[in-house]
Amino acid sequence: MRALTTAVLAAWLGAAHSAAQEPRTFVVESPAMSTGEMMPRDYSPDGRNVSPPLAWRGLPEGTRQLAVICQDHGAGNPPPWVHWIVYNIPATATGLPEGIPFDPADPMPAGLEGAAQGSNGWGLSMYRGPAPPAGTVHHYDFAVFALDAELDLPPGLTRAELLASIEGHVIGQGNMVPLYRRQPADAAP
Amino acid sequence: MADETREGSAISRRALLRTAGAAGAAALLPGPVVAATEGGARVAAPGGVEPTAVPLLPPAAAPAGPLMNLTAHETEILAAIVDRLIPSDDLGPGALDAGALRFIDRALSEADSGQAEAYRSGLAALDRYSRYTRGAPFVELSARDQDSVLIDCQIGSATGAGVGFDGSSAGFFNMVKSHTWQGTFGDPQYGGNVNFVGWDLIRYPGLRMRVTDEDQRRLEAEELEPVRRSAYDFGQFQAGGASADDPSASGSDGGRS
Numbered sequence: 001m002r003a004l005t006t007a008v009l010a011a012w013l014g015a016a017h018s019a020a021q022e023p024r025t026f027v028v029e030s031p032a033m034s035t036g037e038m039m040p041r042d043y044s045p046d047g048r049n050v051s052p053p054l055a056w057r058g059l060p061e062g063t064r065q066l067a068v069i070c071q072d073h074g075a076g077n078p079p080p081w082v083h084w085i086v087y088n089i090p091a092t093a094t095g096l097p098e099g100i101p102f103d104p105a106d107p108m109p110a111g112l113e114g115a116a117q118g119s120n121g122w123g124l125s126m127y128r129g130p131a132p133p134a135g136t137v138h139h140y141d142f143a144v145f146a147l148d149a150e151l152d153l154p155p156g157l158t159r160a161e162l163l164a165s166i167e168g169h170v171i172g173q174g175n176m177v178p179l180y181r182r183q184p185a186d187a188a189p
Numbered sequence: 190m191a192d193e194t195r196e197g198s199a200i201s202r203r204a205l206l207r208t209a210g211a212a213g214a215a216a217l218l219p220g221p222v223v224a225a226t227e228g229g230a231r232v233a234a235p236g237g238v239e240p241t242a243v244p245l246l247p248p249a250a251a252p253a254g255p256l257m258n259l260t261a262h263e264t265e266i267l268a269a270i271v272d273r274l275i276p277s278d279d280l281g282p283g284a285l286d287a288g289a290l291r292f293i294d295r296a297l298s299e300a301d302s303g304q305a306e307a308y309r310s311g312l313a314a315l316d317r318y319s320r321y322t323r324g325a326p327f328v329e330l331s332a333r334d335q336d337s338v339l340i341d342c343q344i345g346s347a348t349g350a351g352v353g354f355d356g357s358s359a360g361f362f363n364m365v366k367s368h369t370w371q372g373t374f375g376d377p378q379y380g381g382n383v384n385f386v387g388w389d390l391i392r393y394p395g396l397r398m399r400v401t402d403e404d405q406r407r408l409e410a411e412e413l414e415p416v417r418r419s420a421y422d423f424g425q426f427q428a429g430g431a432s433a434d435d436p437s438a439s440g441s442d443g444g445r446s
Binding site: 045046047048049102103122124126128129131133134182184185186187 | 317318321322323333334336337340341344345346347349350351352
C-alpha cells in the first residue's frame with residue numbers, strides 16, 4: 001500500500017512538475033528570411049504582400065496543434081502591432097507555405113485543413129506585411145506556439161483572444177525575428 | 190508606426206456588399222415612402238392625404254461612351270476598381286451594371302468637381318503601385334491581386350511605397366468606395382443605380398410614404414413587392430425640374446441626398 005501511494009504521489013508530482021515547466025524552445029525558420037536579417041519586400045506592401053513561408057522543427061513531445069502570431073513589439077498602441085495570426089494548425093504540419101489565402105472563401109493549403117486566421121491590427125483576418133515609418137527599421141516576431149490540445153477555435157480571434165484561449169496549453173515556443181525597412185519605388189535603384 | 194494605424198476597418202469585397210446592404214443604402218436614400226401598385230405607384234402626400242398615381246420610370250440602360258473627366262486609361266483603371274468593389278457575380282449585377290462609373294464622372298463635373306484631380310493622381314498612383322509591387326498594370330492583374338492591391342490602399346500601407354499617393358492611399362480608396370456605393374445604391378435621379386439594380390441587390394423594398402400593417406407583414410414574410418421609383422417621381426420632391434439624363438438634374442447637392 002505504501003509503495004502504491006508513493007508511486008501515485010510520484011506520478012502526480014511528475015505531472016505537476018511537467019505542467020509548471022517553461023515551454024520548451026524549438027526552431028522556427030524560413031527559406032525566405034531569418035532572424036536579424038532584412039526580409040524581402042515581397043512579404044511587405046512594397047511587394048506582393050504575401051505571407052512568408054515558415055518551417056519549424058524540434059517540436060516538444062505531445063504537441064497536438066500549433067498557432068502562429070507575427071507581431072511588431074515596437075509598434076501599436078498598446079504594442080504589439082499584429083500583422084498575422086494563424087491557429088488550429090495540425091501538429092502534422094511542418095510549416096506554412098508562402099501565400100496563405102487572404103480570402104476566407106479560398107481553401108487552406110493541403111495539410112492545413114481546419115487552420116484559421118485571426119484578426120490583425122487592421123481588423124483583417126489575413127496577413128498584411130510590415131509597413132514601418134519611412135527610414136526606420138522594425139523587428140517582426142514570428143512566434144510559433146506548440147499546444148498540447150486540439151483546440152477548435154473560431155476564425156477571426158484577436159491576439160488577446162487567442163492567447164487567452166491557448167493559456168495553459170502552450171508546451172513549446174519558437175521565434176524568428178527578421179527586420180524590415182520600407183523599400184519605396186522612388187528609392188529603388 | 191505612421192502607416193500601421195487603423196485607417197478604417199478593412200473590408201473584403203463580400204463584406205463590403207454586406208455592409209452596404211445594411212447601412213449604405215439607408216445612409217444614401219431619402220426617407221419618403223410609397224405604396225406600390227401593379228401598374229404604378231400611389232403616392233401619399235404628407236399628412237396622410239390620399240395617394241396620387243404616378244407613372245413608373247421606364248427601364249434605363251447604363252450610359253455608354255467616354256467619360257468627361259477622365260482619360261480612357263484612367264477610366265479603364267477606375268472601372269476595374271469599381272468592378273472589384275461590387276462585382277457582378279452570382280448575387281446579381283454589380284457597380285458597373287448600376288452605372289457607378291457614369292455616376293462618378295457626373296459627380297466630378299458637379300458637386301465633387303474639386304475631387305477630379307484627386308481621382309487623376311490617385312488612379313496614376315494606384316497603377317504605379319500595381320506595377321511596382323505586382324509587376325503589371327492594375328487592369329492586367331488577377332482578381333485576387335487586384336483585391337490585394339486595393340486592401341493595401343485601404344489600410345494605408347500603399348502610402349509609403351513611394352508611388353505618388355497624395356496623402357494616404359486610404360483617402361483615395363475611401364473616396365472611390367464612397368462614390369461607388371452612392372452610384373450603386375443611391376437614387377437613380379443622380380445617374381447611378383440604373384434599373385434599380387443596386388436596390389434589387391440589397392433587396393431594398395423601395396421608397397414608401399406610408400407603411401400599413403399589411404405592408405409590414407408582407408415585408409417580414411418576404412412577400413412585399415418592392416417599389417422601384419425615384420424619390421423625384423413624387424410631387425413633393427424637386428430636383429431642379431430636369432430629367433435624370435440631364436447633367437444638371439442633381440442640382441447642387443451632387444447626389445448627397
